[in-house]
């Protein structure tokens with residue numbers, strides 16, 4: 001087990017901002033950690049990194065208790081609010097971060113991480129002259145210096161354009177192939193969906209969904225049906241008969257069933273036809289991470 005969080009809680013000035021959060025991450029996973037603004041994600045990451053102490057609960061990272069220095073030497077961390085020393089060149093910054101990992105400056109190592117993040121050749125320039133996207137890339141390069149077993153990425157693509165985002169996605173997938181475990185906190189759900197194997201969603205400090213992303217998305221099916229107009233009485237019969245969440249039929253004849261499996265799809269089709277309706281379309285759609293997320297946290301619940 002690479003990360004184990006057991007009932008982690010954190011209070012700031014008597015305000016409970018993380019409430020008994022538990023989850024575990026296995027080696028080689030890309031683990032998505034999601035939640036609306038203020039949900040407590042960064043606080044959880046900081047507790048796992050040993051940067052803040054939990055008020056209660058415990059955890060392990062790389063087999064060591066939270067905050068253990070030997071485990072921290074094998075962690076890479078790209079913080080959400082990165083601000084690097086503007087007067088240093090890219091190379092100076094890498095050397096400085098190497099020294100924080102108790103590593104000697106090494107041009108070859110630097111070249112390796114610079115190449116990986118697409119900054120090779122830019123290391124002689126001052127960080128202050130870098131664009132925001134380049135600063136985020138050099139931050140990622142710093143996080144990669146110790147060849148980490150576990151990489152924490154807190155909003156790694158917030159400053160990047162779509163091409164940069166795709167590049168970071170590929171970096172994450174390459175690292176995974178090399179056996180690195182990646183803990184990814186991002187608001188970009190399509191990005192998380194594209195790279196993560198497992199996710200945990202937290203809301204208001206508590207876990208609201210957790211599991212293999214594939215299983216979570218397969219649990220819920222939205223069935224899109226387009227048919228001739230349905231009378232009110234038949235609509236309520238449908239709801240009762242199939243015990244499904246059902247949105248009112250739209251003016252274009254569409255209605256959506258939320259089902260927990262596809263077993264009842266053909267029954268719905270037969271039922272509608274038996275009621276004399278004309279059926280134009282019947283399409284089961286698996287949930288997207290965005291709809292799963294919005295259902296889990298309730299739209300508009302961000303603080």
Ligand SMILES: Nc1ncnc2c1ncn2[C@@H]1O[C@H](COP(=O)(O)OP(=O)(O)OP(=O)(O)O)[C@@H](O)[C@H]1O
Pocket residue numbers: 012013017035036037038039040041042043044080
């Ligand atoms: N040092 C602190 N002192 C007091 N309150 C804090 C501190 N750090 C975080 N908080 C509060 O804890 C709550 C959770 O914050 P946190 O930064 O962990 O959320 P988050 O999920 O990472 O949010 P975002 O997505 O906006 O970055 C917020 O209400 C925040 O104001």
